[in-house]
Amino acid sequence: MMTTRPNNGLLPIKQSLIALLFIAAACNKPSQSLPPQPVSQPVKLERPAQPAKNIVLMIGDGMGLSQISAGMIRNNNTLFLEQFPVVGLHKAYSSDNLITDSAAGATAFATGIKTYNGAIGVTADQNPAPTILEQAEERGMATGMVVTSTVVHATPAAFIAHVKDRNMYENIALGFLQTEIDLVIGGGSKYFNRRSDQRNIYGLLQEKGYYVSDFSIEPLTDIALDFTKNLAYFTSESDPPTVQQGRDYLVPASQLACNFLSRRSDKGFFLMIEGAQIDWAGHANNTSYMVSEMIEFDKAIGEVLKYAKEDGNTLIIVTGDHETGGFSINQGSTRDSIVAGYTTDYHTGTLIPVFAYGPGASLFSGIYENNSIYDRMCAAMGW
Ligand code: MG
Numbered sequence: 001m002m003t004t005r006p007n008n009g010l011l012p013i014k015q016s017l018i019a020l021l022f023i024a025a026a027c028n029k030p031s032q033s034l035p036p037q038p039v040s041q042p043v044k045l046e047r048p049a050q051p052a053k054n055i056v057l058m059i060g061d062g063m064g065l066s067q068i069s070a071g072m073i074r075n076n077n078t079l080f081l082e083q084f085p086v087v088g089l090h091k092a093y094s095s096d097n098l099i100t101d102s103a104a105g106a107t108a109f110a111t112g113i114k115t116y117n118g119a120i121g122v123t124a125d126q127n128p129a130p131t132i133l134e135q136a137e138e139r140g141m142a143t144g145m146v147v148t149s150t151v152v153h154a155t156p157a158a159f160i161a162h163v164k165d166r167n168m169y170e171n172i173a174l175g176f177l178q179t180e181i182d183l184v185i186g187g188g189s190k191y192f193n194r195r196s197d198q199r200n201i202y203g204l205l206q207e208k209g210y211y212v213s214d215f216s217i218e219p220l221t222d223i224a225l226d227f228t229k230n231l232a233y234f235t236s237e238s239d240p241p242t243v244q245q246g247r248d249y250l251v252p253a254s255q256l257a258c259n260f261l262s263r264r265s266d267k268g269f270f271l272m273i274e275g276a277q278i279d280w281a282g283h284a285n286n287t288s289y290m291v292s293e294m295i296e297f298d299k300a301i302g303e304v305l306k307y308a309k310e311d312g313n314t315l316i317i318v319t320g321d322h323e324t325g326g327f328s329i330n331q332g333s334t335r336d337s338i339v340a341g342y343t344t345d346y347h348t349g350t351l352i353p354v355f356a357y358g359p360g361a362s363l364f365s366g367i368y369e370n371n372s373i374y375d376r377m378c379a380a381m382g383w
């Protein structure tokens with residue numbers, strides 16, 4: 001680039017010092033290492049004429065556009081996601097890193113606040129931030145979570161717990177005693193009944209009136225549902241298996257959750273469903289693993305869509321927290337086999353798609369910050 005440089009580019013010493021002082025004053029933080037601060041003006045969100053009674057937030061962990069594309073290609077060029085009339089994009093970065101992790105990503109969705117990587121339901125200053133699930137409970141709505149990780153893993157944890165570090169699993173499990181969540185289905189029973197502090201959280205949940213069960217007692221689909229009790233069902237001791245290893249509960253559990261929660265309160269429900277292992281496959285750069293998890297997640301989307309179409313009062317939002325793997329579909333790919341490229345075994349910083357269906361869906365068009373998804377969900381319910 002051509003520029004005029006008086007004094008051969010050298011400033012007189014005094015001016016240099018002033019310039020340095022100015023730079024030092026302007027930068028009380030090392031700004032190069034921090035992500036960009038939100039620059040968009042706060043948007044005045046219109047409350048829809050018909051508010052959503054129920055919200056189902058479906059999070060594909062690590063699900064960017066190329067993961068969705070690969071699932072579509074390998075599923076005869078079609079996904080249930082195509083039935084969503086509204087599409088938007090969110091900016092996924094966290095408060096301390098341009099590349100978010102799942103803890104900060106889920107905390108942004110759950111609380112409306114951008115926080116640091118690793119944070120679970122706490123602000124950047126490590127103060128607890130109320131979550132949309134807790135607020136829905138306070139308003140008398142029914143609440144639930146269905147996940148394909150453990151229920152104490154970062155994404156579900158951010159909706160129910162408030163701890164400074166995502167790895168505090170036994171601590172996060174105690175969050176399930178704080179909020180009367182109506183339904184929880186996912187892995188990780190060992191954090192509840194085989195704890196290092198010997199506390200039996202199964203028993204404590206039962207004392208609170210929960211029906212507590214797990215994979216070692218009965219299959220989920222054998223449970224005779226008791227709509228007068230909250231339900232906690234654990235699908236595995238630690239991480240649930242993959243779809244390829246035979247895990248198959250996400251689709252029936254998503255259907256069960258909608259039906260169960262709709263009977264738990266006449267004030268509506270908030271349900272979070274996570275396809276957790278799209279991310280794990282991305283970390284492993286394992287394309288067939290990722291595609292099978294993606295297609296199963298889409299089948300769960302189809303099940304929830306079926307419910308929402310019959311119900312008419314349910315808003316579904318499908319998004320990812322970030323992309324994982326820098327995954328691309330390269331030249332030589334066919335419908336039958338994808339020639340994959342990966343740039344990393346971690347997350348990337350690309351924009352993430354948001355799909356919305358139902359009352360208030362139009363609130364989710366456009367480009368906005370990830371934490372704005374919380375504000376838009378609140379607006380959709382008329383809060
Ligand atoms: Mg996750």
Ligand code: MG
Nearest residue numbers: 143180181182
């Ligand atoms: Mg409840």
Ligand code: ZN
Nearest residue numbers: 062102279324
């Ligand atoms: Zn990840």
